[in-house]
Amino acid sequence: MADYHYMEVLMNKHRFVCVMVAILAIAVPLGAQGTKEQSPKELVVYAYDAFCGDWGPGPSIVENFEKETGIKVNLVSSGDGVEMMTKLISEKNNPWADVVIGITDDMAQKIYDAKLLQPYESPVLADIPSFLQFDAEHRLLPFDYGNFAFVVDTQAMKHEDIPTSLASLTDPKYKGKVILIDPRTSSVGLGLLVWTVEVFGENGYLDWWKAMKENALTITEGWSSAYGLFTEGEAPLVLSYTTSPVYHVTYEHTTRYQTTLFSEGHSTTIEGVGMLASSTHKDAAKKFIDYLLSQAQLSIALANSMYPVNARTVLPEAFDYAPKPEKNLSIPAETLAKNLDRWLTEWTQVMSR
Incomplete structure (x- = not known):
């Protein structure tokens, strides 16, 4: 249970x-x-x-x-x-x-x-x-x-290269190796946007996105297309959930795809x-x-x-x-309701430049 x-x-x-x-x-x-x-x-x-x-x-x-x-x-x-x-x-x-x-x-x-x-x-x-x-x-x-997380293809990435935090994903070595999802069209993409605010605050979250704009292989409209590209081998890292490996274990009998837990915690x-x-x-x-x-x-x-x-x-x-994060992050509903449209507007301005 x-x-x-x-x-x-x-x-x-x-x-x-x-x-x-x-x-x-x-x-x-x-x-x-x-x-x-x-x-x-x-x-x-x-x-x-x-x-x-x-x-x-x-x-x-x-x-x-x-x-x-x-x-x-x-x-x-x-x-x-x-x-x-x-x-x-x-x-x-x-x-x-x-x-x-x-x-x-x-x-x-x-x-x-x-x-x-x-x-x-x-x-x-x-x-x-x-x-x-x-x-x-x-x-x-x-x-x-569940919790949002990045899933890694362990056959395409060495253990020592697996990221350990959101901040580490901005390292140039991950250029073209990460698949992200648009927060304007996807609840999963929106989850990552909120996650970055939770971790970096309103003064720092856009800096993360500026860096990831350079590293991301692509930003898809939805989770299905993102995960499809991931399992097709287009990139070794994709935005998903901590529980995503369960599917592969249950239906494909493989532990090839694994969740990477981040030290700063994961958004719920x-x-x-x-x-x-x-x-x-x-x-x-x-x-x-x-x-x-x-x-x-x-x-x-x-x-x-x-x-x-x-x-x-x-x-x-x-x-x-499905590994469980030591820290579970969340933002009060009132704060989300008050600020989400602005965060999406700011995200769009940064990512469209």
């Missing part, structure tokens, strides 16, 4: 004909499955790409939920976390989704301010430690959590699920959320390579390969 105590010490896409095409392109959301012709009994669930992909937990969770409840689910792949939230906000006056999966605690304030979510105090919250329940109003309920992240206030299928939405927080927890933990929030979940030995 995950060690919840350590966390306590402790985020988008002839004139008459042209006009009509443009209108339809805006009005109809693009998804992994189906169209906007929602059937009366169909539950529309927005989730980030990695959750919906072939290797993500989404497809099997939906299949099992449908068999158990008889409720049809349309799982819609909606970009990375920030893109998905932007999509929801843009659809505020023409809502489609009933449930959203993957809004993280560090970017939640924007969706709260948009007043899109309806609180739901699921009975399963009784099995989830209170320190993981980041929204007192239960608009977003936690379903998994909690992913949440919420019900749209505009939903006309709230009973079905509640059942799906309850399922996500209970029966689906092990599937989520294994496929996402994250820790489950439900304390009843028994984890396999593969999680022994």
Whole structure:
């Protein structure tokens, strides 16, 4: 079972004909499955790409939920976390989704301010430690959590060359060896931005990014593309999670990819699920959320390579390969809400020069 105590010490896409095409392109959301012709009994669930992909937990969770409840689910792949939230906000006056999966605690304030979510105090919250329940109003309920970290390809990098801190990554020897992720489009990329503020402070975080602009092989739009480049051997270091090696141990039976722990500590992240206030299928939405927080927890933990929030979940030995940081870093929600847009603007100015 995950060690919840350590966390306590402790985020988008002839004139008459042209006009009509443009209108339809805006009005109809693009998804992994189906169209906007929602059937009366169909539950529309927005989730980030990695959750919906072939290797993500989404497809099997939906299949099992449908068999158990008889409720049809349309799982819609909606970009990375920030893109998905932007999509929801843009659809505020023409809502489609009933449930959203993957809004993280560090970017939640924007969706709260948009007043899109309806609180739901699921009975399963009784099995989830209170320190993981980041929204007192239960608009977003936690379903998994972890720490941001850099994962190293040990077959492509010598042990003595593995970085030991964020600061060490700015060494010129890492030029072209690190894959980063855009904080404007990805919750993982946003996590790194916040992590640098936590470590270097507001007076120093941009200096780190200036240096990393020279070292990074590329900055991708989302985690999936970044990790794909990493496993294809394009670079030996990628931004991910401390728990990422669990996937490789479980499904590939290899310890080639390992987490590198940093002396200054690691930023924490909690992913949440919420019900749209505009939903006309709230009973079905509640059942799906309850399922996500209970029966689906092990599937989520294994496929996402994250820790489950439900304390009843028994984890396999593969999680022994997920090292736990000695220091867990975080920023108060109020501070994030007040400063995040400014930090993103400053980041964009630095990285676009």
